[in-house]
């Protein structure tokens with residue numbers, strides 16, 4: 001046990017020093033400091049790990065108000081009063097004792113016993129001392145007995161001050177009391193340590209921050225997680241709690257899904273924000289596959305953001321609609337082929353919406369199974385699942401056609417029954433209507449989720465946009481691979497524009513990546529493109545709009561018509577692509 005004794009005057013320090021030489025098991029440090037200086041020393045002692053402070057009179061009282069550790073007062077004992085009255089009993093001067101209630105009561109008892117004539121005055125506040133002394137002076141008093149302040153003031157107005165000193169007995173008593181307090185106090189601190197130990201074993205990170213964003217407390221798990229979790233996010237959550245009260249949200253740390261619960265705490269008359277962050281793992285304790293969280297980077301919706309621009313009319317129309325839909329709160333269903341840019345579009349809709357300052361939760365329905373879905377939606381469908389941690393945000397469900405029927409039912413139930421749920425953006429690659437007709441996809445779910453619909457045209461139907469995308473990817477891969485490609489030759493671009501792109505923008509990006517890696521000159525040439533494209537021949541049955549029923553002649557005609565459409569009914573380009581001459585093309589189209 002470490003005790004710091006703060007003696008308001010030198011003599012007391014001497015007595016304390018003499019007493020502590022006889023005490024064992026207590027480390028005592030003795031310093032001298034009266035009133036404010038005493039308080040300063042006490043605060044310093046508390047910071048340095050003192051268990052208990054011992055002091056006297058007004059200094060002890062002031063210290064009590066400023067520190068959280070116990071303060072034991074060295075009392076003015078009956079012995080001390082006895083000593084001082086014995087000292088003055090023979091003097092003829094008018095005597096008064098001025099002090100706080102506890103001293104005055106004992107003083108009166110002892111002065112009566114000793115038959116010493118002393119007037120006693122109780123004061124409640126320090127400010128009352130001087131007026132009382134001035135009054136006593138007027139009344140002819142000459143000797144004033146009291147505490148340090150009283151004596152100092154008395155001497156300042158020319159009275160004789162006699163300090164009520166504390167003797168050895170009072171000091172011993174104070175130390176005995178300190179030992180008792182420590183005995184009571186120790187079990188309390190041990191008790192306090194128990195919850196701390198429990199919190200340190202939790203696999204939930206707990207972080208408490210004050211309004212100035214200082215970390216007030218964090219448990220062990222929070223310390224390990226703290227490095228990964230972006231501090232900027234934490235500050236944002238804390239500000240949000242102070243402004244709007246409790247909320248739940250999602251975040252990602254090194255590919256792990258984090259469930260965040262934020263709420264207010266009141267402690268010692270102050271408000272604090274408490275963050276609880278738990279890592280979400282699947283049943284096998286692995287990182288959750290198929291679930292991704294994109295934390296917000298923007299506080300305000302990016303209405304004026306430069307969306308991906310397009311020259312193609314179909315694409316222009318899609319972008320205009322998407323921009324308008326982003327302002328609504330309705331569910332949006334994006335139709336489009338593999339790799340056409342559906343996820344990118346969903347992200348842009350979220351960023352342009354009023355929800356842009358909240359996370360975007362991306363769920364890949366192909367990679368999540370029924371167990372994942374019961375965790376996503378919650379067991380009771382009452383908003384206790386992962387999705388409900390993001391009610392203010394957006395959830396993007398990709399490849400919804402891969403969702404099992406049982407999970408479709410659960411999702412439908414959730415959307416219909418839970419009043420407050422996130423905005424949903426859905427995408428499908430395949431012909432969902434076919435699945436609905438065949439009873440593989442719930443019609444009601446389709447209706448509920450497709451309030452607003454967007455068609456993302458395949459890349460082969462927006463050839464005008466290929467040049468822009470190519471330049472974008474040149475820039476990207478120059479940056480990634482330290483290349484210095486300055487552009488693409490016209491012939492090379494034409495080859496790209498004539499390719500069928502069964503995996504759409506995704507495939508174009510992949511091709512560009514390979515081309516840029518092997519390209520030698522500053523401009524990508526036709527040969528370089530062709531060398532890479534050989535590997536990217538369209539799969540045989542990439543487009544189900546070409547019927548494989550009927551005779552070979554019917555199928556051939558369907559292909560010719562399809563290419564003719566794609567080439568905007570340009571005979572030369574169509575013939576060129578099909579490797580036939582213009583008159584053959586003309587004849588075959590005419591034969592129809």
Ligand SMILES: Nc1ncnc2c1ncn2[C@@H]1O[C@H](COP(=O)(O)OP(=O)(O)OP(=O)(O)O)[C@@H](O)[C@H]1O
Nearest residue numbers: 308337338339340341342343344345398429505506
């Ligand atoms: N307009 C665009 N500008 C730049 N990059 C694009 C554009 N559209 C798509 N991309 C890029 O092409 C790739 C495929 O896009 P995205 O993942 O959005 O397609 P998707 O339709 O969602 O794919 P999937 O069918 O696999 O779900 C991504 O890397 C994306 O960044």
